[in-house]
Amino acid sequence: MKIGQIIKEERTHRELTQEDMANEFFVTRQLISKWENDKSYPDLEQVVKISEYFDLPLDYLLKEDKKMINELNFDSKKKKWMKYLIYILITLSFYLVASFLLISFYDGTFLTKKDIEITKIEKILVPEKKLKNSKTGQELTLAEDIEYTIYFKTNKSFVDLSDVSGYNLGMDKKQIVTQIRVGRKIFGKKIKEGKIFIRSNRELLSEYDFEDDNTNMNKDIYLYDPYKTNKNIDRKNISSYADLLFTKEELDKLPITKGKIPY
Known part of the structure; x- marks a missing residue:
């Protein structure tokens, strides 16, 4: 069963609207609808929160949805590279500012x-x-x-x-x-x-x-x-x-x- 179908079944079983769930997860109602219709996937942090919210094991949410797992893996790699990129940019900015100040003060x-x-x-x-x-x-x-x-x-x-x-x-x-x-x-x-x-x-x-x-x-x-x-x-x-x-x-x-x- 795909994660979108699980979310929809668990939500309706608890008589929650998409708006109720959106408020709980601090997202829009439209995003909840996309999750349930497999047009978008929650990120890893949101998946963990869904697991805790519905009291469901993580492997139950993920094991049959290969596309979801691939999406999460890609997202994790992207975040990892983004962290490296931000670190490199901060380091370069520091050296550029330090060089600018050094040259400015040493006239x-x-x-x-x-x-x-x-x-x-x-x-x-x-x-x-x-x-x-x-x-x-x-x-x-x-x-x-x-x-x-x-x-x-x-x-x-x-x-x-x-x-x-x-x-x-x-x-x-x-x-x-x-x-x-x-x-x-x-x-x-x-x-x-x-x-x-x-x-x-x-x-x-x-x-x-x-x-x-x-x-x-x-x-x-x-x-x-x-x-x-x-x-x-x-x-x-x-x-x-x-x-x-x-x-x-x-x-x-x-x-x-x-x-x-x-x-």
Whole structure:
């Protein structure tokens, strides 16, 4: 006997209407009618409740209705997969929100040598210049200098080079150290090409009566890598915190380009 027929017989035996049973099971009268006419099947939870309500064994309700059993098996598998899908979606949503918050709060990042591809470098001659020291009143002659514009691009995720800032981090008698700090962007179009400006520091340094080695002449160019640094960093060992971009020999071979880098 099919479950629909059992439900109908048990209901009529107890002189219940379809409306009475619908109220008891918190469903519509139309759904009770569909059960009784085999147009729809109760789910597993409803079958258990029917068993308890009519005081009937579960196997009595199910054993002869193969179509009903197949329907319940399919429904159980569907619910199982739905649970897995919901779990996956919740997990993905958590990681997306966490990534969004991390990138939103961390508004800047550094690019290292491995993050960029240099496409071009321009060398601009800065001529000799007379200047008076504001502290001593002494007239100084600023030596001829070189400025560089380094063009590069990057494919690093979430990096937007519309807000790039590349500048001299420091120098000594042999090296120039520059760094690239960029903006972060999750959505929308991202600019992936930028410039590093190696400007002359001769006017600034002259205010402090630096020695004559305060130009960019005859120096290697290094790119700062903050991920190399640690508490025991050796400032005398530049390779411990920066990567070589160009040697002075490579820079000497570059032609002079006319123009002026922006300040």
